[in-house]
Amino acid sequence: MIFEIIRSEGLSHNSYFLASGGEAAVVDPRRDVDVYLELAEKNSVNIRYIFETHRNEDYTIGSVELARYVDAEILHGAHLDFEYGTAVVEGDTFRLGNLELEVLETPGHTYESISVAVRDTTVSDECLMVFTGDVLFAGETGRVDFFGPEKIPETAGLLYDSIHEKIIPLGDHVVVCPAHGAGSVCGADIRDMDTTTVGYERLTNPYLQMGRDEFTEHKISERLYTPPYFRRMEENNLRGAPVENPNLEALPVPEFRELLAESAQVVDVRNPTSFSSGHIPGSLNIWQDGFAAFAGYFLNYDDPVLVVDDGRGVESVRRSLIRLGYDNMAGYLAGGFPSWYMAGLEFNAIRSMSVHELRELEGDIFLLDVRKITDRERFHIEGSEHIWVGDLPDNVDMIPEKDVVIYCDSGYKSTIAASILESHGFSTTTVLGGIGAWLRAGYPVVEV
Amino acid sequence: MIFEIIRSEGLSHNSYFLASGGEAAVVDPRRDVDVYLELAEKNSVNIRYIFETHRNEDYTIGSVELARYVDAEILHGAHLDFEYGTAVVEGDTFRLGNLELEVLETPGHTYESISVAVRDTTVSDECLMVFTGDVLFAGETGRVDFFGPEKIPETAGLLYDSIHEKIIPLGDHVVVCPAHGAGSVCGADIRDMDTTTVGYERLTNPYLQMGRDEFTEHKISERLYTPPYFRRMEENNLRGAPVENPNLEALPVPEFRELLAESAQVVDVRNPTSFSSGHIPGSLNIWQDGFAAFAGYFLNYDDPVLVVDDGRGVESVRRSLIRLGYDNMAGYLAGGFPSWYMAGLEFNAIRSMSVHELRELEGDIFLLDVRKITDRERFHIEGSEHIWVGDLPDNVDMIPEKDVVIYCDSGYKSTIAASILESHGFSTTTVLGGIGAWLRAGYPVVEV
Amino acid sequence: MIFEIIRSEGLSHNSYFLASGGEAAVVDPRRDVDVYLELAEKNSVNIRYIFETHRNEDYTIGSVELARYVDAEILHGAHLDFEYGTAVVEGDTFRLGNLELEVLETPGHTYESISVAVRDTTVSDECLMVFTGDVLFAGETGRVDFFGPEKIPETAGLLYDSIHEKIIPLGDHVVVCPAHGAGSVCGADIRDMDTTTVGYERLTNPYLQMGRDEFTEHKISERLYTPPYFRRMEENNLRGAPVENPNLEALPVPEFRELLAESAQVVDVRNPTSFSSGHIPGSLNIWQDGFAAFAGYFLNYDDPVLVVDDGRGVESVRRSLIRLGYDNMAGYLAGGFPSWYMAGLEFNAIRSMSVHELRELEGDIFLLDVRKITDRERFHIEGSEHIWVGDLPDNVDMIPEKDVVIYCDSGYKSTIAASILESHGFSTTTVLGGIGAWLRAGYPVVEV
């Protein structure tokens, strides 16, 4: 038996490679599928089945791409009209060597969601592990708000039943393999825990302690963000259109400027400190490790994307763009930002202050908190106003004409916000370390 | 939380890397420790603790080597007088960020064996995972025969109690992290299963269904092989002497021949088919993937080791030699076996036959079965005699002066045997595919 | 300035990556173009020009494939009607940062062959290096027989002039970058030398010491082999059709057998010793490192190709198949040959003998020498007949019905020959070490 977790950083997406007796299944493949092909070759096995636990909304799934290279069946839940693959229903089983994979219909997150229970039938009829997709995570359950607030009572109930009638009955001893880890937007607050079991969740997951009504109430009250790019992902994943993975080309300064002038959108993936010291006017900052999580809020699908990086290689950005369906890549600045300023071109800077400077700050400024609303509600710095960074583009008119000082948890999201506000003509300062450093420095917060 | 399993093929040894909050622990490190240092750097964490679940007998542990590079404490059970490290006892706890690691004394396999239970105290007091060393494996339990047959009633009882009083009470939901996977000699018949839990073992492990007496009887009746090199490993692991990892140098034919003439032992790690067609007279064959498992039966620690490979690189052999403590490496034949025959030197060949040829075979031959005794006892080919390949060097005088036809499960161990017998002047033929192919061809076996 | 030689083993093909000022050129790219894309990204440069020194005949060139990923112009000689790219003529220049690349028309090997001279114009007007394609190699010159023996007086004269009027006048100090290294079939006897210069060749290349007539005579007398697949490569390289690089899939034994029964051709890429001990009946042996050089003699373009390997990974075979245009890949045997014999299936063996056994051999055998005719003509073993291994498929009827003993230089080509003869029902034995070992053992040869 071969079992590998493939973690895609940024999206906190887990896919799985499972093999026995020369045959393999992949669960929820990403679109840059080389990793699965390499695992298959290394282990000398054939990929026979590609399971989609549900129509994903946060990335373009790689099933069709993967099926171009291997002779495998794509399998997904029956309750959605996919334009590709084969529908499976409760109780369908598939065999990989000693292993039997059984489909469990587990709606809630989406209506057609499935889980896949794995048994080694040479050992026992007991279930060994279960791929739960976005049904059950470490310390969390899947979000159920994708079909509108009016549907939540229904979808929350479905999810509750899926967990309590399908997953928990498998037994405490069953290893849980969810589709996301900590940091994903597909669950409110997934734990940073690389492995869990049905029993560990039954005992420790706060949402599994609730009754059906309490759980539904909790889901109704949950406030989660839905990045605008989710719509595009849902379309992609319904159609299943394979697209050749595009290349991201190095562009010398003159070509880069030309494209920039024509309407391309520039995203600078350097760290906040680097970006703040100097950057191309009009560029959006999203630090590299946050790229997959935030790009979908700010980049549109029409204009070509230009990338500025710090020279460590744009491969991870390219992969994120592919996973998010931004196939319209224009290129990246050859030589990075230094080639810009070395060409004698104008650049902008953003001032950063420490929490100690913020503490001493006087005068008429606008202090902006761009954290998630749930974090804001726990505590905030006195005198600050709140707009979630993802909501900022639609709410710029709420910002008064003052010097804006921005904070978040640490300094990353506040620099995204600063880059957006700069494009709208604001003068901004970020707080390096954010409210995290503020607390560690012993300064007071307002708890509501 | 960062959790990685490091599998050392050949020995089927698992070591573990666990980190939280910038601090890491390594459980049962192997001697070529680069993998742990790389994980620490990649994740920007410090290795603080090195746990040895027990004094290992099947490989030289890398604790002292690893501690040369990092500022970490080496921790092992108190009931053995190690010449290095710190003794820990039941209930001792160690912290890694959110995680608490608790020592459980779990004797049986050895007297000082410990297990390590892991909890995320920010989540719950429930145990999340447990490092069980050689106490509990997937589908097996640790062997208890290292202190002589007269001690088995005692050690089997200890192991039974360790499992039933220490491990099972942790709860069905706890992930089990054993020190070995399928193929290890440290358990009789470990399952090929990459992940398991306390509950899955409680429900499906046949030895956990037994009562204490039945379990002890089972352990008394178990017949396991103890490779002679275990003695050396036990010494190494008691002393903990760090040794610089030696290099394996390419040797041109003349130098290779010179060393060979002087007393070096030659091991040819090519596949049986390659070896059979032609090999250096006097060389021992152990195929590369079986090297770690079989070398310790046949190589001595006094004479320098010479390696012949198929040109795919001797790095894995070098690593196995280091793990097994064969630091006296003389080198490998530059250019592999082709450089030998290209030099016009004499070589030997071993004939291979198919199972169909064996079926048709007539005449006065000696049919030798070199499989494990437990496999032999299930069924064998009529008319065959049995000597376990590991016992062959001490039992050559049992072989009559006839043509010897050797079979095993598949053809790998029989070629080891053929290479040994060839050195003693026998004329041998191996059966490619062994009893496995024999059965698949539909030929009859004797079941006892 | 960035300068990298990309060596493709097997074909002994050299391609080149040259960059300055953020722009790069690739000379004679192979079809698996990832290496050029990685160099471009690593150095943050753009590939602007793709030079084809000539319409290649020994591999499918990767220009069109590469141009799918980068915004580059494909450039080749004007005297052939390519269906893609841009024609260049004598004196055309292209700029990469400080470097100027100038086209030299250097016909002979083909009529449209070009060389490319490189100057750093910030330093001097002196030429620094020259890409000579198949015009001039280390110790050799390009072959001129592709247009038939009647054209050789013309093409040899053209080549002579190209070398003496275009290349040598560049100056002794110029570094020579040829399209092939030792082992290529595009030159009779290219030296194993990784770097050379115009001057070193002028002084030491035996063919540069000749006058025009002597050179032409030499070329007329030269006897070179033209593998049948060259025709296909010439077509591919004229059309320039890009083809998606196909995958080579692992096939379990039953699927492999099914395809085999249907008409696939099986090539076993293990070493001769491995192949000889046992192999699938009807399979062709070409050892892995010789695959690119010999496959084109024996594989046809119609039947799907099945591969048997020794488990070290079929990536290099896949790449060779792609370079040679064998896009009709059926897959490879999962688990390699052991999975065949483990299934209890029939296999064949070929006997190998040492040169000492050959020396002692008596009886009525047919001793076959399959070396190149030029090697044969220098010396051979008494009593042997000669058929070049590449000619064997068309000359099987020349072999008498006797036991056939085959030798070559070393034992590799003789096992190819043995696999071919076995398919035609002959009983064969190969000589491990071949005439090389025979000589080293001090045995006599016939010199003509």
Add this chain to the structure above:
Amino acid sequence: MIFEIIRSEGLSHNSYFLASGGEAAVVDPRRDVDVYLELAEKNSVNIRYIFETHRNEDYTIGSVELARYVDAEILHGAHLDFEYGTAVVEGDTFRLGNLELEVLETPGHTYESISVAVRDTTVSDECLMVFTGDVLFAGETGRVDFFGPEKIPETAGLLYDSIHEKIIPLGDHVVVCPAHGAGSVCGADIRDMDTTTVGYERLTNPYLQMGRDEFTEHKISERLYTPPYFRRMEENNLRGAPVENPNLEALPVPEFRELLAESAQVVDVRNPTSFSSGHIPGSLNIWQDGFAAFAGYFLNYDDPVLVVDDGRGVESVRRSLIRLGYDNMAGYLAGGFPSWYMAGLEFNAIRSMSVHELRELEGDIFLLDVRKITDRERFHIEGSEHIWVGDLPDNVDMIPEKDVVIYCDSGYKSTIAASILESHGFSTTTVLGGIGAWLRAGYPVVEV
């Protein structure tokens, strides 16, 4: 023949790996010798000879380290009393398969400098390539000022003779393999050219056009910097003491602070833009790619070294520290600078301005040019004063108590300077893009 150039970035140091017939030589190995061992294994050859072209002053040579792993002779010039290895003299020859390596005594850069001429004696007596050490570079010649200005007439003459009597007579066609590429401090202005020949240098190298007297005058007038760490390197390379390559450990903030308080020196290897936005007070900035070239000016050998990086891995810094002999490594800040500000600790910032801001700048500032004196002398910005960045620590008292604006060529060296001046209490601003951007923006300079 196998020939590989191993380039060590930063030091612009070239070492070479040359093999033939199963035997290899390494010329001027660096101290992290894994690359040579890997080449030897990959090519299945033995390293037999380690040549040191001279007692190096800019890095600790790896001969002794390499000789721990392989059975090789260390060879160096006879005219210095090394404490290890074997002295060789003019005309000594060594054989590697077909190749003959001949020692040429070529003093000048140092008294015991040697070059090594390579011939393939199976081809010709003509020389094929020559390892010239620090005698002859692409477009440059070695510096001759290490023995004091009074010795330059002698050493320059020796170098002139070495080049004209030993190297040039080898012939225009000979490939030149120097010990350094562009950027090294061992030659004044080495060309960015990856390959050259004796003839190309004879024709284009300006210093090879001079007569002996003119050459000596030129050398007397040459002004080169000698970093203080050269003394240490010379000692190391005379003694040849092998030192275990130390590890660079991740340190959490509290441990990092503790070491910092105790006297460690902190070097921050992030880019100037990142460093400027925020950094640990008292830290020295040297950007990662410039680390090897500049660290030796500013770090001392007594205090432990602490590293702050941008999270891309400190392996290259660790290797540079090893090559420079800074074995006293304390560790690096786990999590990089973000973990510092996230802990709520104080940090400093340095303002960066564009060349346009500099152009508009008014008021009483001190404009400091920290470029090399030779660059300064060609042109500078009006009103600026000059101190070479390497001389800054000893000349801080020359800076008036004003706001200091610092420029260099691009912005890298000026940030080093700013970090040094900040430690001495100055308020500094750097000019991003430096005089390069200034010129590209069309602003005037003073040419002297």
